[in-house]
Every structure is written in structure tokens, then in C-alpha cells.
Amino acid sequence: MSAPIEEPGEVLAADGTPLKRSLARALRVQKLRALMLIAPLLIFILVTFILPVADMLYRSVENQIVSETLPKTVVALESWDADSGEAPDEAVFAALAADLQIAAEQKIHTKLGTRLNYENPGMASLFRKSGRQVKKWDLETDGPFKEQFVDVDEDWADPEVWQTIKTYAPKITAGYYLNSVDMKLGADGVEVRPESERIYLTLFGRTLFMSFVITASCIVLGYPVAWLLANLPMKTSNLLMILVLLPFWTSLLVRTSAWKILLQQQGVINDILVWIGLVADDNRLVMINNQLGTIIAMTHILLPFMILPMYSVMQSIQPTYLRAAKSLGATNWTAFWRVYFPQSVPGIGAGSILVFILAIGYYITPALVGGTSGTFISNRIAFHISISLNWGLAAALGGILLAVVLIFYYAYDKIVGIDNVKLG
Amino acid sequence: MTHKTLAALLAATALSTPAIAADMTVVSWGGAYQTSQQKAYADPYMEMHPDVSIIWDESSNDATAKLRAMDEAGNVTWDVVDVEGPDAVRLCDEGLAMEIDVDAQLAPGDDGSTATADFGDSLISECFIPQIVFSTTFGYRTDVEAWGGNTPSDLCAVFDLDTFPGKRALQKSPKKNLEWALLCDGVEKDDLYDVLESDGGIERALAKLDTIKDETVWWSAGAETPQLLADGEVVIGSTYNGRLFSVIEEQHQPVAMLWDYQVFDFDGWIIPANLPAEREAAALEFVKFATDTQRLADQAAYISYGPARASSQPLVGKHAELGIEMAPHMPTNPENAKRYLVNNLDWWADNQDDAEAKFQAWLVK
Incomplete structure (x- = not known):
């Protein structure tokens, strides 16, 4: 027995705009004002807390240095079989010579050596030494380079060196996280570190x-x-x-x-x-x-x-x-x-x-x-x-x-x- | 604050900018060492160049990390940085330090030798401007009753708990400790790094250190051992020779030096890479002055570290305040350097991380 409810037409505000829209606008202004009030704190937290934490998390997986310093070598290495037990062929060494020459010119080869040395002791001096020599080579005429590299340092004939470069070629690596839980990225995937290095x-x-x-x-x-x-x-x-x-x-x-x-x-x-x-x-x-x-x-x-x-x-x-x-x-x-x-x-x-x-x-x-x-x-x-x-x-x-x-x-x-x- | 005063302040800041350009930030270690640099280099330099004012920053301890952070932020505020040899190698590798043309940019020796010849072995990296030779060596207490009148005469006394019972202080780092352990485990000096690099080499050194592990306090700051020795907390401990000099000659503690197999290291300046030309030129001028023959010899009047130049050695005189002859207290004095090691930078640059991992794993065991 209820009275018939009137179909509600659109409710209008005093200025004739629909009440809904007018309300929303008023609320938006209020929200904006609230946001402005907390803006200093928000920006402060963003700059001093969120961004550094995000930067830290990014650093823990970031690994562009290998592919940026040795772009040609990384590509050439793709076809090399890491389990072959042999160093790669001349094509890879030629690419390495080209990459290292540019890197040595910009003095960034030692930086890469330091990075790879974290994973394989000896890489730091290997890159320092090789960079010094490669600078003197003429890429057009001085090939083939494989033997010359091995002459500079016999470690270049060691497949382990190449495995390290190949393993750490991707731009994103889980290597740091694995290191933090006493494991490492080996040639055949994830390995547990020897007991004398677990900490x-x-x-x-x-x-x-x-x-x-x-x-x-x-x-x-x-x-x-x-x-x-x-x-x-x-x-x-x-x-x-x-x-x-x-x-x-x-x-x-x-x-x-x-x-x-x-x-x-x-x-x-x-x-x-x-x-x-x-x-x-x-x-x-x-x-x-x-x-x-x-x-x-x-x-x-x-x-x-x-x-x-x-x-x-x-x-x-x-x-x-x-x-x-x-x-x-x-x-x-x-x-x-x-x-x-x-x-x-x-x-x-x-x-x-x-x-x-x-x-x-x-x-x-x-x-x-x-x-x-x-x-x-x-x-x-x-x-x-x-x-x-x-x-x-x-x-x-x-x-x-x-x-x-x-x-x-x-x-x-x-x-x-x-x-x-x-x-x- | 009225607008007028604000404007005046702004104007004052603007006017003072040229003066800021002549400020030079020099980074060092603080303490007695920095004082010696201040007296031997900075004070005379500022007298000659009244427009330059040197600002000291005591950050050398974490200079590598800070310099890298500044470089990443693109705002390097340091002009000259005092670092140890290994840090200089690292900074050079990272491209954070500027390469130096030694003969062109540093002063020749007073005796007519070229800078390269004068600095000799201390030129350990393309970026390094050598300043002093220091050594890490042992000091022991001279009043230990349990030793029954014996005094340590060689390095291996450190590992001899029967004759010389008591606590030891060693640096919480594999460097030097592994070498010393192997030397006392019967390895010849010339074979040290071959053994260390061989399979099980580091483990062998750690096994030797194991014999004194329970009796060892591990230090990480050079000031700790002198304090531990003075308190009688340890009876024998390693630290930098200058620290021991101050305990013995300045504080008159019952401590004596054990120079056997001291490990030589170099300390010196680097100039950050990619400084604006004006600041770079000013920094170069300062280090050229601060590392000339006379200045390096002057520094030895304030602290017992040897000058890195051969031509400075004959000029080393008396301590400025104590008035004692400094030459016998220099690590490079032939009497003190009968047996010694030189920090093997190349080997450590390659193997630091590996050795450190094994050493730390051994420590926490």
C-alpha cells in the first residue's frame, strides 16, 4: 500500500548543473587541496625513501656492463658451446679485439674487469693487461687475434673465462642474489658454493x-x-x-x-x-x-x-x-x-x-x-x-x-x- | 627577513663565488697523519698562494665508495684525495681517478733525477701520485711476565703460543695475514703467491691462522692495536708503523717494535677524473708542490713514515717536537728492513674477493 514513488528526474544544483557533477567537482577541489597539503611529505618520502629503495632493488639485478662493453663479443659468443671444453674460435676473438679497442679508448675495460672479477678471480688483471695491448693493434691488418690474445695472457685459452663472460652477458642477472645465499651461477646453471666460501x-x-x-x-x-x-x-x-x-x-x-x-x-x-x-x-x-x-x-x-x-x-x-x-x-x-x-x-x-x-x-x-x-x-x-x-x-x-x-x-x-x- | 636583507645576502653570495673557486678540498685520513700533511704541505702552499684556501675532509677511509657515489651523481666536490695504493689501483680501474704523466706533471728530484726514476717502485698505478712508504708491522709489550724474559725476535713469535702466550691483534682482512701465516708455515718468500694461488693455498694459510684464532682480537681501524697494547688487552699486535711510533715514543708505553717481515705499502694522492679544467690545474699544481723532494722530507719531521722519493731520504731530519732523529724509525731504514714484503697489488687486485670470501667464512666458523 505504498505511495507510488515518483520517478526521480535529474536533480539540479542552484546554478542549473546536475547536482552529481557539481558535487564531484567540489570533492575534486577538496581532494586536490588535501593532496597539496601532503605533497611536501609525499615528495620527501618519494625522494628520500622510495626512490633509493627502488634504485637499490634495481642495482641488485642490473648487469648491463658486459653487453654494453663487449657488444660484438656477446653476440659472437651466442653460438659457442660452453660445455665444449675449448675456447671459442677466431670470430669471437676478432669481436673481442674490436670491442676491447673501443673500451680501452674510453677506459672502461678495467671497470668490466672489476665486475667480472667478482665472479672469477683473475679477470681484473686479464682485462687491464689485454686492454693495454689491444690499443696498439690494427684491427684490419693484425689478425688473426686468437693467438695474440693467448700470448698476452694464457687465460684467454681457458674456457672458464669465456663461460664467465657468457654467463654474465644478459642485462639482468640473478647472480647477485645467488651469491647472497651462498650459491653461484655456474656454466650448468645454479650451483652451491664450496663450503669454504659459504658465509x-x-x-x-x-x-x-x-x-x-x-x-x-x-x-x-x-x-x-x-x-x-x-x-x-x-x-x-x-x-x-x-x-x-x-x-x-x-x-x-x-x-x-x-x-x-x-x-x-x-x-x-x-x-x-x-x-x-x-x-x-x-x-x-x-x-x-x-x-x-x-x-x-x-x-x-x-x-x-x-x-x-x-x-x-x-x-x-x-x-x-x-x-x-x-x-x-x-x-x-x-x-x-x-x-x-x-x-x-x-x-x-x-x-x-x-x-x-x-x-x-x-x-x-x-x-x-x-x-x-x-x-x-x-x-x-x-x-x-x-x-x-x-x-x-x-x-x-x-x-x-x-x-x-x-x-x-x-x-x-x-x-x-x-x-x-x-x-x- | 625583509626583501632588502635577502637581496643583500644574495648579492653577497654572488660576490663571494670567485673566492669559492679558489677553495680546494683535500681529502685525507684525519689524526696525526693529516696534521703532518697540513704542516709540511698545506701551510707552506697557502703561504705561497694566498688566494687558495685548502679545506680538509677526513674521508679517506671510505674515499673509494664516496668518490664513486659522487661520480654517479655527476657532482665531484673533491679536488685531491689521499688514498692507499690498492684503492688508487681500484679507482684507476673504475675510471674514477685521472691518469698522471709523471715526468711532465710532477717535480723532478732535487738531485737531478727524473720524477719517474726518483719515485721508482712506488709508481704502482697510472693514476697514483706517491707520497709515503708505510709498513704494517708488529708491536709487542715488553713487560709480559708469562714470557719469562724472552722477547720476540722474528715474525713467527706471533704464531708461537708456547713461548709467547697471550692475546694477539690482527687486521680483520686476509691481506698480510695470509702471507705471514704461510711464511711461518715454512713457505719461502719467493713462493708465497704461487702457493696462495694454488688449490688449497689459502686454506693452508687459514689452517696456520687457526692455531692462534682463539687468542686473536681482530681490528679494523689502525688505532685499535695501539689502544689494545696500551690497555694490556693484547700482548702482540699488527698495525701501521707510525701508530706504534706514537705509542712508544710519544706516549712512552712499554711497547717495542718487531720489524721482521714488515709489509710495505704506499700512500699517496689521486685527482678525481673529469674535474673542470680550472680545478684540475689547481689540484695538479698543489700535488706537484706537495710531492717535491723537500716537502716529502719535511713530512717525516712530523710522522714516522718514509718519503716515497729516493732523493728525499738523505734530507730526513729530526722530529719537529720530540727532537729525536727520525731516520732509525723509518720503515725503510736498512736496520728495520732486513726482511720485508711489499704489498703485492696485482695479486690482491685479482684475488681480493676470493680470499676475502674464504677468510670471512673462516672467521665466522
Whole structure:
């Protein structure tokens, strides 16, 4: 028995344009304004964060140098059978002579040598030496070149050299990623590296393990402190807060060096232990330049990142809940465990994420106090960036580290729920 | 800020641009070494050229990486860079350093020799302008009771835990350590690199190092060993000879030098490739002055590294502040250089990555 609904004609705004369009226009202006407001931040993040990360990921697979420096050789090599056990024929060597002459003129042949040397030791000097000679040759008259190349360096007769060039000819390579998981691109596809060269998986595993231990130690040490901060009278808790923040504001290097002085074998702690007779003078404890040293120093350095989020969450927990639980007959422990603790979990969550993600990428402290057993994967990344200049490998290692963090973040979200994390 | 002051500021910046053009950024290592360069080269140079002002940047430690990044960004802000020999070779290979025509662009020796002859073996790369010879060698504490009055007299004392118990400090790098290990494993000096390059050569050296691995602290900065020795954390350790000189002669710690099989290395300048012509000319003028015979000899008055020129050797005098004769403290002094190695740049340029991988894998085991 409903009244017949009028067929709605097009609703018009005051100026006669359809309301829909007019609304959309108004919204668009609003959206644009909002976008303009966040534009500085967006551009900032894009330039300082997204683009560098994208550039790093690109570097970890990029491999144009071979085909750009030796374009003719790469083409000529296509017909060469890598399993033949013999060096390629004259056509390839002639192409190499032509390519190298141009490359040596532009002084880029040594750069290629350095790149290939990462995969096959000896290529650096091979290219340096050959470039010097090839410059003097006349391409028209001085052929055939195969023997001349072998005269310059007999490595040119070694099929392994050619396999390396052929394997790394494509513009995109998985080589760096394979290197980062202790494998390599051989002539017959992917191979596992010999045991004496395996290192990265061990380091990834150790980095993860130690980051977990550091996070756990931060929780154990930080929880009582945060509780005290949140529950003591204002005057005392302010003082306590300064004690937490003071080291936080102190230079990282100063704190790390302080731990060095405290923990070393002729250090303060050992001296005291020897003095009170707990430890024999010739049997002093080794507490630094190993995993223990790294864990102690990093736990101390990262502790404020655990305490501060915990504290801000605990402060918002009403003390009346605890009193209510106790008045209903709960023991101190039950009241804490069943009522207080669950409410403080978001603080632990936030602190753990902060500490874990910071720990996994740390490198200064492990480098200074880690010795050999307490170094992280980031120390190797730093090494490849600044010493070996193998930026591709550094980028691949960094890419894997990034993936690991994202996987953990995803798992954390699934198990704990990222909504349960409170920073304040 | 009013528009007027803003305009005035802009005008001032514009006016000061010519002065900026005469600024020269020189990159070095900081510390006592940079001070010695400042006193021996930069101060006299600026006195002669009042329009040039030298700005120091203490980035030599990661100069190769930074230079590469600057080059990729197309904005190289450095004019002269102090690097060790191996880095110079690498930068030259990467096309990041400018090639030098030694006889045309550097000063001839004061004794009439050509620059090429005067620098001799120290010309290790087309891009390298040699400055000093330094060595990596061992220092030991002279007050270790457990040694029962023995003092180390040769390199292999480092591997002799029975006679010389205690912790060692070694560089966290395969270079030098592998050579030393093989020498004490019975390999002749002349066969070193043949053995290292053969199958299982590196493994053999690592097996020798294994005998002292548990007693070793690994350093990565040259300042660590002097500190470790002074604290008594280690009883014997390798580092650069200048660092040990300062521990012994300046800080008077109970430490002595063990020169046996010191490893010589060169340190010097490179000029970044593709600088604007004006800056390149200014940089060349500076290095020509800074590496002439007298200047190199002057530097030895401030630090115990040997000048890279033969013609500078007779001019080495006394330490500027301590007043002691410097010649006996030079690594090149015949008394100190009875047995020595020279850093084999060619071999390491090829095998660094391979050796490094094996060494690091061995370290974390």
C-alpha cells in the first residue's frame, strides 16, 4: 500500500548543473587541496625513501656492463658451446679485439674487469693487461687475434673465462642474489658454493637469532622499568625517566666505547671480579668481541626504544582495574597476570617491533664489539659498499634483509595484529 | 627577513663565488697523519698562494665508495684525495681517478733525477701520485711476565703460543695475514703467491691462522692495536708503523717494535677524473708542490713514515717536537728492513674477493 514513488528526474544544483557533477567537482577541489597539503611529505618520502629503495632493488639485478662493453663479443659468443671444453674460435676473438679497442679508448675495460672479477678471480688483471695491448693493434691488418690474445695472457685459452663472460652477458642477472645465499651461477646453471666460501646464510641466521635475543632481553629488562615509571609518584618517576633518557641522548659511539672499557679483559668488571676474588687473574672472563658483547651493548642501546612505548601504554591503564580485581579476591599475581598484563601487551608489541627492526640493520655496535662471532649481515653490506665496491651484491643482501623484515612484519600482523600496537 | 636583507645576502653570495673557486678540498685520513700533511704541505702552499684556501675532509677511509657515489651523481666536490695504493689501483680501474704523466706533471728530484726514476717502485698505478712508504708491522709489550724474559725476535713469535702466550691483534682482512701465516708455515718468500694461488693455498694459510684464532682480537681501524697494547688487552699486535711510533715514543708505553717481515705499502694522492679544467690545474699544481723532494722530507719531521722519493731520504731530519732523529724509525731504514714484503697489488687486485670470501667464512666458523 505504498505511495507510488515518483520517478526521480535529474536533480539540479542552484546554478542549473546536475547536482552529481557539481558535487564531484567540489570533492575534486577538496581532494586536490588535501593532496597539496601532503605533497611536501609525499615528495620527501618519494625522494628520500622510495626512490633509493627502488634504485637499490634495481642495482641488485642490473648487469648491463658486459653487453654494453663487449657488444660484438656477446653476440659472437651466442653460438659457442660452453660445455665444449675449448675456447671459442677466431670470430669471437676478432669481436673481442674490436670491442676491447673501443673500451680501452674510453677506459672502461678495467671497470668490466672489476665486475667480472667478482665472479672469477683473475679477470681484473686479464682485462687491464689485454686492454693495454689491444690499443696498439690494427684491427684490419693484425689478425688473426686468437693467438695474440693467448700470448698476452694464457687465460684467454681457458674456457672458464669465456663461460664467465657468457654467463654474465644478459642485462639482468640473478647472480647477485645467488651469491647472497651462498650459491653461484655456474656454466650448468645454479650451483652451491664450496663450503669454504659459504658465509651469508650463516650471517643471516645469526642476525635474526641475535635480534630476537636482544628484543627478548629488552622486554625482560624494560618491562619492570616501564612499570615503575608509570606507577611511582611523579617526583621519583621523573628522576627515573631522566635516567632512561640520559643514555638515550648520549652518542652511540660513546656508549659503545664505554661498554668496551667495562667489558674487556683488563676492564672495569673483570678488575672488580678479580679484586673480590671471584675470578682468577689468569682466567679473566671474555665478555667482549663475541656475541655476548654485542648482545649486552645493543640491549643497552636499544632499551629506551622498548621502555618508552611500554611506558606510554602502561600510563593509560587505569589503576582502578587492579584495585577492582583485588577487591574481587584476586591475588597480586592473578590481578597482574589476568588484568594488568593483557592491557600492557600493545606496548610490548610496539617496543618489540621497534627494537627488532632497528637491531636487524645495526652495524656500528656489532662492528666495534662483535669480534668475529658477533657481527651482523649489515657489517658485510657495509664492507661491500665501502671496501670491495661490489654494490650489486650489497644491494642484493640489502634486498633480502628488506624482504625478511617485511615477512616478519606480515607474520606479526597475522599473529598479533598490527592494530594491537600502540605507540602511546 | 625583509626583501632588502635577502637581496643583500644574495648579492653577497654572488660576490663571494670567485673566492669559492679558489677553495680546494683535500681529502685525507684525519689524526696525526693529516696534521703532518697540513704542516709540511698545506701551510707552506697557502703561504705561497694566498688566494687558495685548502679545506680538509677526513674521508679517506671510505674515499673509494664516496668518490664513486659522487661520480654517479655527476657532482665531484673533491679536488685531491689521499688514498692507499690498492684503492688508487681500484679507482684507476673504475675510471674514477685521472691518469698522471709523471715526468711532465710532477717535480723532478732535487738531485737531478727524473720524477719517474726518483719515485721508482712506488709508481704502482697510472693514476697514483706517491707520497709515503708505510709498513704494517708488529708491536709487542715488553713487560709480559708469562714470557719469562724472552722477547720476540722474528715474525713467527706471533704464531708461537708456547713461548709467547697471550692475546694477539690482527687486521680483520686476509691481506698480510695470509702471507705471514704461510711464511711461518715454512713457505719461502719467493713462493708465497704461487702457493696462495694454488688449490688449497689459502686454506693452508687459514689452517696456520687457526692455531692462534682463539687468542686473536681482530681490528679494523689502525688505532685499535695501539689502544689494545696500551690497555694490556693484547700482548702482540699488527698495525701501521707510525701508530706504534706514537705509542712508544710519544706516549712512552712499554711497547717495542718487531720489524721482521714488515709489509710495505704506499700512500699517496689521486685527482678525481673529469674535474673542470680550472680545478684540475689547481689540484695538479698543489700535488706537484706537495710531492717535491723537500716537502716529502719535511713530512717525516712530523710522522714516522718514509718519503716515497729516493732523493728525499738523505734530507730526513729530526722530529719537529720530540727532537729525536727520525731516520732509525723509518720503515725503510736498512736496520728495520732486513726482511720485508711489499704489498703485492696485482695479486690482491685479482684475488681480493676470493680470499676475502674464504677468510670471512673462516672467521665466522
